Amino acid sequence: METSLYDFLYLISIVLFIIGLKRLSSPDTARNGNLIAAAGMGLAIIVSLIYPLDSGSNNYGWVTGGMVVGSAIGYTAARKVKMTAMPEMVSLFNGLGGACAMMISLVEFYNYPANTPLLNGAVFTTLFALFIGSISFTGSLVAYGKLEGFLRDSLVLPAPKIVNVVLLIAILVLGGYVLSLPDLNFTLVLVFLALSLFYGITFVTPIGGGDMPVVISLLNSFTGIGAALAGLIYNNQVMLVGGILVGASGTILTILMCKAMNRSLFNVIVGGFSSKGGASGDGREQVVREATPSDLAIELKYASKVIVVPGYGLAVAQAQHVVHELESMLEEEGVNFMYAIHPVAGRMPGHMNVLLAEADVDYPKLLELESANKEMPTTDVVLVIGANDVVNPAAKDDTSSPIYGMPILDVELAKNVVVLKRSMSTGYAGIQNPLFFGEKTRMLFGDAKSSLNKLKEEVDQA
Amino acid sequence: MEELTSFISDNLLMVYILVFAIFLGMEVISKVPTVLHTPLMSGANAISGVVVIGAILLIRQASTDDYLVLILGFLGIALAMINVVGGYAVTDRMLDMFKKKKSKI
Numbered sequence: 001m002e003t004s005l006y007d008f009l010y011l012i013s014i015v016l017f018i019i020g021l022k023r024l025s026s027p028d029t030a031r032n033g034n035l036i037a038a039a040g041m042g043l044a045i046i047v048s049l050i051y052p053l054d055s056g057s058n059n060y061g062w063v064t065g066g067m068v069v070g071s072a073i074g075y076t077a078a079r080k081v082k083m084t085a086m087p088e089m090v091s092l093f094n095g096l097g098g099a100c101a102m103m104i105s106l107v108e109f110y111n112y113p114a115n116t117p118l119l120n121g122a123v124f125t126t127l128f129a130l131f132i133g134s135i136s137f138t139g140s141l142v143a144y145g146k147l148e149g150f151l152r153d154s155l156v157l158p159a160p161k162i163v164n165v166v167l168l169i170a171i172l173v174l175g176g177y178v179l180s181l182p183d184l185n186f187t188l189v190l191v192f193l194a195l196s197l198f199y200g201i202t203f204v205t206p207i208g209g210g211d212m213p214v215v216i217s218l219l220n221s222f223t224g225i226g227a228a229l230a231g232l233i234y235n236n237q238v239m240l241v242g243g244i245l246v247g248a249s250g251t252i253l254t255i256l257m258c259k260a261m262n263r264s265l266f267n268v269i270v271g272g273f274s275s276k277g278g279a280s281g282d283g284r285e286q287v288v289r290e291a292t293p294s295d296l297a298i299e300l301k302y303a304s305k306v307i308v309v310p311g312y313g314l315a316v317a318q319a320q321h322v323v324h325e326l327e328s329m330l331e332e333e334g335v336n337f338m339y340a341i342h343p344v345a346g347r348m349p350g351h352m353n354v355l356l357a358e359a360d361v362d363y364p365k366l367l368e369l370e371s372a373n374k375e376m377p378t379t380d381v382v383l384v385i386g387a388n389d390v391v392n393p394a395a396k397d398d399t400s401s402p403i404y405g406m407p408i409l410d411v412e413l414a415k416n417v418v419v420l421k422r423s424m425s426t427g428y429a430g431i432q433n434p435l436f437f438g439e440k441t442r443m444l445f446g447d448a449k450s451s452l453n454k455l456k457e458e459v460d461q462a
Numbered sequence: 463m464e465e466l467t468s469f470i471s472d473n474l475l476m477v478y479i480l481v482f483a484i485f486l487g488m489e490v491i492s493k494v495p496t497v498l499h500t501p502l503m504s505g506a507n508a509i510s511g512v513v514v515i516g517a518i519l520l521i522r523q524a525s526t527d528d529y530l531v532l533i534l535g536f537l538g539i540a541l542a543m544i545n546v547v548g549g550y551a552v553t554d555r556m557l558d559m560f561k562k563k564k565s566k567i
Binding site for chain 1: 468469470472473476479480483484485486487488490491494495497498499500501502503504505506507508509510511512513514515516517518519520521522523524525526530531532534535536537538539540541542543544545546547548549550551552553554555556557558559
C-alpha cells in the first residue's frame with residue numbers, strides 16, 4: 001500500500017517536536033513551543049491510527065477506549081495537581097510512559113515466532129526496551145512515593161550497593177542467556193521482567209530525597225530511550241526521534257543538575273546521601289536562639305534590604321502567596337525585597353521560579369546564586385523559608401559532609417539570618433546544619449505559611 | 463556479532479537517524495535558563511509519551527480474539543495517553559504563569 005503520504009506526515013510531526021523543544025527552551029516562546037510539540041504529538045497519533053497495515057483487524061474499539069480513558073485521567077490529574085506537587089506528577093507521568101514501553105516489548109516477546117533464532121538485533125533491542133521501560137516504571141513510582149512522603153528516606157534495603165550490583169549482573173547474564181537460546185523461553189522473559197522491575201526499586205530506594213530531581217530527570221531520559229528502542233522495533237521514525245530527543249534532553253538536564261550540586265552523576269547514583277558523615281554538632285550541646293514574630297516584624301520594617309531564600313518547606317506549606325503579600329507590604333515601607341534562588345532549591349531546578357511566578361512575584365526580583373551571594377554582605381535580614389541544605393555552610397568547610405563542595409547561598413554573610421522551619425529536623429540530605437547554631441541566626445519555628453501570616457499581622461501593626 | 467552487524471546494516475537509515483537525533487537533542491536543549499528546567503522536563507516527558515504510537519500499532523496489528531495482547535495494548539495506550547495529555551496540560555499550566563507575568567511588565 002502507498003504509505004509515502006503517511007511517512008511525510010510523520011516527518012512533519014518530527015519537525016514539530018524539534019521546533020517545540022527549541023521554543024520550550026526560551027522564556028518568551030516556551031508556551032507556544034509546548035503547544036507546537038503537542039500538535040506534533042496529535043498529528044503523530046492520528047497518522048498512526050490511519051497508517052495502512054498489512055495485517056491485523058485494527059481493533060479500533062480498544063484503541064479508542066484506551067485513548068479516551070488515558071486522556072481523561074491525564075487531563076484531570078494535570079488540572080487538579082497543585083503547583084507544589086509538580087515534581088511528583090512529572091515523576092508519575094514518566095513512570096506510566098515507561099510502563100507503556102515495557103508492555104510493548106512484552107507483547108513483542110509474546111508474539112515472537114517460534115523456532116526463530118534469538119541472537120539478533122531486534123530481540124536485543126526488545127529486551128533492552130523491556131529492561132529500560134521496567135526501571136523507568138518502578139523507579140519513577142518509588143521517586144513519586146518519596147516525594148509524596150509515603151516512602152521514607154529511612155527505608156533502607158540491606159546492603160543496597162551489593163544488591164544493586166548483584167541484580168544488575170543477574171539481569172545481564174539472564175538477558176544474554178535468553179538471547180543465546182535456540183528458541184524463545186517466555187518464562188525466562190517474565191523472570192527478566194520481574195528482575196528489571198525489582199531493580200528499578202532497589203536502584204532508586206537508597207537515593208536520598210534531595211537527589212530526587214536528578215533521578216527523575218534521569219528516569220525521564222530512560223523513558224525517552226525506551227520509546228526510541230520501541231521505535232527501532234517498529235521501524236517508526238517518530239518514536240525513534242521523539243524518544244531520542246527526550247533521552248538526550250533528559251541526560252543534559254541531569255548533568256546540569258548534578259553540576260549545580262557539584263557532584264557527579266555516578267556519585268548521586270552509587271553514593272547517595274548517607275545519613276552518617278557530616279555529623280557536625282554531635283557531642284557538644286548547641287543552643288539555638290528563637291525569634292519572635294513581633295521583633296522580627298519591626299526588624300523587617302526598618303531594614304533596607306531583605307532577601308528571602310525559599311526552599312521545599314515553602315512549597316509544602318503553599319506559602320508562596322503569603323510571602324508575596326509580605327513582600328508588597330514591606331516594599332511599601334521602602335524595603336528592597338528580593339529572592340535568592342538556589343539552582344536546586346525545592347525538588348527540581350526551577351521549581352521555586354514556577355512557584356513564585358504563580359504568586360505573581362516580579363521576575364527581576366529573583367536572584368540567581370552568584371548575584372544573590374554578592375548582595376548578601378549588604379543585606380539586613382535574610383529569611384530562610386523552608387530551605388536547609390542549600391544554605392548549609394558545611395558544604396564549604398566540612399570535608400566530611402556529604403554535601404561538601406556544593407555551592408551554597410552565603411546567608412551567614414548577611415547581618416541577620418532568620419530561619420523559618422517546622423522543627424530542628426534535618427533537610428533532605430539528612431545532615432545537621434551548623435547555620436542554625438550560628439551567632440547571627442535565629443529560628444522561627446512553625447509551618448511556613450502560618451509563621452508568615454503572623455509576621456504579616458505584626459508588620460501591619462508595628 | 464555477525465547478527466549485530468547485519469542488524470545495523472539492515473537498519474542503516476534508522477541507525478543514522480538515531481545518531482543524528484542524539485546530537486540534535488543535545489544541541490536543542492543545551493542552552494536553557496534554569497527557570498525553564500522544570501517546564502522543559504515536563505514538556506520533554508510529554509514527548510516521551512510518543513511510545514503510545516507503538517501501543518496503537520500493536521493493537522491494530524492484533525487479531526480480534528487475542529485478548530492478552532488487546533488488554534496489554536489497551537493498558538499501554540491508556541498509560542501513555544496519561545503521560546501525553548497530562549504532560550502537555552501540566553506544562554501549559556506552568557508556562558501560563560510565566561506568561562501572565564510577561565503581560566504585566
